[in-house]
Amino acid sequence: MARRTGRRPGNPDTRESILASARETFAEKGYDGASIRAIATGAGVDPALVHHYFGTKDKLFLAAMRAPLDPAELIDAAADGDRAEVGTRFVRLFLRIWDGPGGAAGVALLRSAVGAEWTTTLFREFVVTQILRRAVPKLGLGDEQGPLRITLAASQMVGIAMARYVIKVEPLASAPSEVIVAAVGPSVQRYLVGDLPGVFDQSEPSRVR
Template sequence: MNPLRRGRPDDGGDRRARIVAAATHLFAEHGFDAVSLRQVAREAKVDPALVHHYFDGKDGLFAAAVSLPADPGDLLAGIDSSTADGRGRVVAHAVMSLWEGPQKHVLAAFFRTTIGSTARTRLLREVVRRQIIGKVAAGLPYDDAERELRASLAATQVVGFLVARYLVELEPIAALRQADAEAFLAPAVQRILTGPLPFGGAPGV
């Protein structure tokens, strides 16, 4: 078993890249909560202090491992102050504004490479679960299980719309003006977040 390198690591290879590669593997295999920075250091064969030197805690390392083209916290910054009845409108405007901006091609490339990689898909699932589902669900007038279910269903609505409009470029959805695209997406998301569900609630709850 190779010992951990103490003090100044050797100059062979990119140390930061080794840490990110190790974190990507561990996060994909075990999920965010089950991985510690010390485990990442051991996997990368570096001193744990070096992980802290390059990254601002586990969240910073996770963001580097996923290589997100946009910060979900920034994207949904206004959602905390929105009412439950206005949540669909906020979500639709946030994602449409992002995809209509200068990062459109970067986002499309990110989606395509992520869908083609099992490890990156697992990492993206962790991002959605930790940083998006919770924000969208917060404040909805249901128990925890139903809030999570509704927010997850809303995510499928958003992702499907984005794939049809920007990746598949399905007409006439692809040709819609941004305002019109938001006008179609918002009520669909809102219905899932606050409308009646089949069977009257979350299955098994």
């Protein structure tokens, strides 16, 4: 991992140095434990420069992960509207990203996520801080059921990403996206807001069927 010394504004290498330091620091300390100051020190730059280049810590994290999109946008777009269709909207928006120009970045992200222990740790931090923390309140899920519901839904999304875009197994890989939406939407709907007997004994008050 390249380490730079001295502040070199305007140098494109500086941006890469910050991202490399961010990846290392986020993987080592976790998202919450990684300070902009520590990331700046690792890159040999002033913390102000990190803010200048990347804005918030969230945005720096997304850039470090080379995320094809900000999950917050997907979550907001899917959460808006009829709750009876939230699973379908999630799957539809998810496929739109993967079927579009962001798909290649998504494949690269998944490939790197499972490539080594430290990149897996980074990906887990990504799921927890960028997806779980936002989706639980945004979908009005309680803290008791929300996290398991979201990770179940995420497991189905990751599985579709793996089977359709990484492994490319037929006929799933070439099926029209609306066929996948029709097949997978109801599962995601159930995980997010449906009855899950044997999983939760009682509904949380916020749950909408």
